[in-house]
């Protein structure tokens with residue numbers, strides 16, 4: 001499983017591929033023309049991980065590149081930022097705005113999407129490339145994965161991941177077939193999937209880091225629970241901050257797409273406190 005980097009603070013973790021990743025990653029979906037300024041705000045607040053996608057329907061990837069460029073221009077080092085984007089299969093794209101040749105085979109689509117991401121993000125290398133979702137057929141998933149592996153082997157990307165994969169058997173298949181195993185899984189974290197308990201157990205066995213989204217938006221009831229409020233009072237934090245802290249203590253990387261400077265500041269400050277083992281057990285019990 002991931003370990004804290006040597007001599008570094010608790011806000012980061014090292015993947016099985018040896019890539020240092022922040023435990024809180026700034027998410028850039030749905031920000032449209034505000035993307036550049038919000039990425040800039042997030043980096044200034046202290047986020048050192050950014051998640052995006054080459055999927056114009058939901059992400060303005062060139063805006064991410066614009067926001068990053070401002071901070072890189074001011075001296076922020078590229079190596080201090082974990083930058084992750086996604087290849088989105090055709091069914092997930094707006095047919096009117098596909099960022100690659102929709103008629104090309106899957107391998108070429110992956111390469112074209114990757115090239116577009118490098119241009120959009122104004123970088124020559126990615127830290128993470130995530131398959132946005134498995135295809136309906138495993139053979140298509142594998143075709144996309146093979147192209148992603150080639151990009152990794154050629155040095156264009158440091159690690160690979162897969163998102164929206166809720167069946168353990170499908171992840172097992174990918175791990176069995178892969179030359180380069182997924183380093184991250186990015187999923188919706190909510191009650192409907194039993195919080196991916198089984199899938200996360202498999203990820204732990206294989207040293208795959210789990211990234212959560214919908215962490216707040218799909219967990220209203222949990223956040224309103226009296227025990228979460230009490231823990232918030234104990235540590236003088238909101239239940240949202242307590243929940244993020246709990247998850248980071250389980251080695252879950254949280255995607256946070258806040259547009260609020262105050263929420264960004266509060267979320268990044270969760271590493272100033274630590275829940276006890278007994279308290280983590282109590283929060284775990286609320287997820288059962």
Ligand SMILES: NC(=O)c1ccc[n+]([C@@H]2O[C@H](COP(=O)([O-])OP(=O)(O)OC[C@H]3O[C@@H](n4cnc5c(N)ncnc54)[C@H](OP(=O)(O)O)[C@@H]3O)[C@@H](O)[C@H]2O)c1
Nearest residue numbers: 027028029051163213214215240255256257258259260263
């Ligand atoms: N792989 C996929 O298919 C997929 C799907 C969805 C999302 N994602 C990724 O995950 C990222 C996060 O998306 P999300 O759906 O989890 O929701 P989100 O964009 O992070 O939204 C969280 C909501 O919670 C509110 N909030 C309240 N208190 C907060 C606090 N302390 N910190 C942060 N937010 C707080 C935010 O409001 P304020 O703005 O006022 O803070 C915001 O409205 C996306 O940007 C994207 O990168 C991936």
